[in-house]
Amino acid sequence: QKEVEQDPGPLSVPEGAIVSLNCTYSNSAFQYFMWYRQYSRKGPELLMYTYSSGNKEDGRFTAQVDKSSKYISLFIRDSQPSDSATYLCAMVDNAGGTSYGKLTFGQGTILTVHP
């Protein structure tokens, strides 16, 4: 079993739709949960991170973490063609010592928002 599972898609939605992207994980020690966006021929760009369980909102983006289910989500409201990219989830336990910065990534979901 992979440590982080993410449906690679591809996912295609019309402009203005609500998009839901998800990851599941197996390591209960993970404490920080990140979402990155990667445009074609670019490096990943950090969208937002969440510590432990709960919700975090930033403009049209909302991240949710349910540690009891080992499930995280990213919602994009009023999706735009400029949101078309690959979305990567990542997580880390950050317990200190040698775990610093050792992110574990999902495979990434390819999203296309068509006008």
Add this chain to the structure above:
Amino acid sequence: ETGVTQTPRHLVMGMTNKKSLKCEQHLGHNAMYWYKQSAKKPLELMFVYNFKEQTENNSVPSRFSPECPNSSHLFLHLHTLQPEDSALYLCASSLRDRGYEQYFGPGTRLTVT
């Protein structure tokens, strides 16, 4: 220059060549990372440097040799690579105690012929 820069952006090398990838961060960070991104596979962490000291080598073959002369610069020296090493190599940086908040460069697209 701002953020994290990487050179070259594209590299084609033969299996017997020796080349180096360069990464520079302009963010005042003190931790740097090398990742490998292959098609249809998750990003793989290769090396971690904290305050110029290597703290992680994720079972990477010795044909990949990292070097971190200071907190702002990171190199990946390549020699006798295999075709399966063709991938996008990404550099990232962060503050050491905020390793969950990493900032990536644009990557070097490497092709081994």
